Amino acid sequence: MIALSEEIIEKVAEDLRKNGIETEDLINNLLDHICCILEEELHDLSEFEHKYPSILSRFYKQKLSELEEETQQLLTFKNYYAMKKTMLSCGALVSFSFIVGAFLKYMHWPGAAPFLLSAIVLFSFVFLPLMIILKMRESSAKRSKLVLILGMITGILASIGVLFKLMWWPGANILSVLSLLMLMLIFLPVYFFTGFRNPELKLNTIVTSILLLAGGGMIFSLISLTNSNSTRLAIDAIESSLSLSLDRLHEQNNQLEKSMTMESSGKTKSDPGMSKAIESTNALIEDVQQFRTQLIATVEEIPAEKAKHIAITDLPDQNNYRQVKELLNSDSPASKKMLIEKVNAYNQSVQNIKTVSPIVLQDSSFINTQLHFVVHVLNQLAFQAEANKQALLNYEFAKADL
Amino acid sequence: MYSSELIKGTLKTIVLKLLSENQEMYGYEITQKVKDLTAGKIQITEGALYPSLHALENEGLLSTQTMNIGKRVRKYYSLTKKGKSVAQEKISELTDFMNTMRFLLDLKPSAQ
Numbered sequence: 001m002i003a004l005s006e007e008i009i010e011k012v013a014e015d016l017r018k019n020g021i022e023t024e025d026l027i028n029n030l031l032d033h034i035c036c037i038l039e040e041e042l043h044d045l046s047e048f049e050h051k052y053p054s055i056l057s058r059f060y061k062q063k064l065s066e067l068e069e070e071t072q073q074l075l076t077f078k079n080y081y082a083m084k085k086t087m088l089s090c091g092a093l094v095s096f097s098f099i100v101g102a103f104l105k106y107m108h109w110p111g112a113a114p115f116l117l118s119a120i121v122l123f124s125f126v127f128l129p130l131m132i133i134l135k136m137r138e139s140s141a142k143r144s145k146l147v148l149i150l151g152m153i154t155g156i157l158a159s160i161g162v163l164f165k166l167m168w169w170p171g172a173n174i175l176s177v178l179s180l181l182m183l184m185l186i187f188l189p190v191y192f193f194t195g196f197r198n199p200e201l202k203l204n205t206i207v208t209s210i211l212l213l214a215g216g217g218m219i220f221s222l223i224s225l226t227n228s229n230s231t232r233l234a235i236d237a238i239e240s241s242l243s244l245s246l247d248r249l250h251e252q253n254n255q256l257e258k259s260m261t262m263e264s265s266g267k268t269k270s271d272p273g274m275s276k277a278i279e280s281t282n283a284l285i286e287d288v289q290q291f292r293t294q295l296i297a298t299v300e301e302i303p304a305e306k307a308k309h310i311a312i313t314d315l316p317d318q319n320n321y322r323q324v325k326e327l328l329n330s331d332s333p334a335s336k337k338m339l340i341e342k343v344n345a346y347n348q349s350v351q352n353i354k355t356v357s358p359i360v361l362q363d364s365s366f367i368n369t370q371l372h373f374v375v376h377v378l379n380q381l382a383f384q385a386e387a388n389k390q391a392l393l394n395y396e397f398a399k400a401d402l
Numbered sequence: 403m404y405s406s407e408l409i410k411g412t413l414k415t416i417v418l419k420l421l422s423e424n425q426e427m428y429g430y431e432i433t434q435k436v437k438d439l440t441a442g443k444i445q446i447t448e449g450a451l452y453p454s455l456h457a458l459e460n461e462g463l464l465s466t467q468t469m470n471i472g473k474r475v476r477k478y479y480s481l482t483k484k485g486k487s488v489a490q491e492k493i494s495e496l497t498d499f500m501n502t503m504r505f506l507l508d509l510k511p512s513a514q
Contacts, residue, residue, distance in 0.1 A: 002429060004472075006472070006473045009473040009474055010473065010474070013474075023456075025477070026452060026456065028468075028475040028476075028477060029429050029452050029477055030448070030452065030454070031474050031475075032428065032429065032430065032474050032475065032476045032477070033429050033433075033448060033452075034431045034470070035474055036430035037430070052499070058447070058448065059447070059448045059449050060449050061449070066449060067448075067449055067452060067453060070450075071452065071453040071456045071457070072452040073453075074453050074454070074456065074457035074460075075457060075460050281494065357455070
């Protein structure tokens with residue numbers, strides 16, 4: 001046995017670092033080990049250069065950095081079994097919550113939301129990531145790792161989109177469309193062409209791709225499901241009945257006004273406060289009418305004269321909520337801010353008159369910005385104003401009779 | 403010499419068993435000991451030994467002590483309390499496994 005020089009020891013340590021061993025502990029272990037072998041096998045220090053490469057080559061199959069990788073992997077995955085266990089119990093919990101939540105939801109019984117919420121959160125943030133991490137360990141090819149990661153992102157996006165949809169949270173459609181794009185344009189092509197090239201996986205890949213396409217297509221066709229026909233008919237009925245009442249009220253008020261002007265001619269003038277109230281009510285009715293006309297004309301891109309007389313049930317059933325919303329929030333005369341201000345001013349002006357009630361209109365009245373709903377709100381507004389007008393006219397009429 | 407696949411599954415048990423009989427050992431010593439005891443039939447490769455040693459240390463089964471030998475550091479491994487009980491478990495598991503294997507392999511020829 002010979003004593004190694006410091007120079008040789010340093011040389012070996014340097015060589016280990018250069019060949020990809022990074023963990024200090026591992027370097028120490030290997031260095032000592034190699035030195036032991038050298039001390040055992042060398043008869044003379046001059047043999048070092050010659051024998052060292054063959055000694056080092058006993059440590060690995062292809063390259064020395066295998067040792068570092070293997071060590072890192074063993075250290076990282078010391079929790080392998082715990083992870084597997086967590087994944088499986090989490091999966092069981094997710095399945096249970098999904099079944100209970102879906103059942104409660106289907107029956108319209110209370111308590112569905114917590115089950116569905118926890119199921120989706122657990123599924124997308126615990127089960128899916130764990131599954132992907134464990135799967136990634138099994139596959140060594142970079143491409144299949146990419147497929148796994150893409151699949152995870154798509155899966156998380158899709159399930160969060162469903163969660164938002166179920167909870168009526170804003171942004172659900174954006175999330176769903178994003179996950180659809182992700183699925184169709186990124187995940188499926190990468191997945192398909194990765195598996196397609198491998199003869200063993202070819203059939204499996206084709207079948208799975210078709211299943212994903214069909215399943216994804218079916219789910220996403222449900223996204224912008226609108227109201228059922230019966231619901232639409234019911235809404236139409238409510239809207240036409242309101243329009244009818246509004247028209248009648250308007251007609252009656254016209255008659256009343258006409259007969260009053262005939263009767264009051266030659267008699268004493270009416271109460272100035274009252275006639276002022278009638279005036280401002282008339283102005284408000286006119287404002288609402290103008291607002292409605294402008295809104296419909298702008299959104300439907302039709303002439304104002306046509307827009308003025310269009311019935312609410314004749315409005316086309318379209319996705320125009322964004323356009324309407326923009327208009328309502330703008331600075332134009334057809335903005336909800338202006339309308340609310342006008343209504344408030346009107347309420348102020350008639351607050352001392354007992355025969356009329358203040359008109360109700362809030363910012364929240366415009367929460368749904370489908371053109372239909374906004375026009376409905378405007379019709380209700382006009383109805384309230386016409387009702388006030390009738391109350392005022394009746395009061396005047398009764399006083400004139402005395 | 404046995405194939406490395408056979409040895410890989412039993413490596414941890416071998417290391418734990420050796421350490422339960424010897425107070426503390428370092429890596430080279432472990433490989434030499436195994437080689438001596440088995441007359442060279444089982445040779446632990448360094449590529450498998452050190453990752454396992456690090457993993458066992460990380461799991462809390464082994465404790466270490468370092469000693470400076472000139473320019474280099476030697477790391478001595480010994481069993482912790484947890485390591486001792488795991489060593490027993492692993493040894494009886496492997497014994498049981500070997501009995502089962504013997505049973506399985508003996509049965510086959512007569513079954514035909």
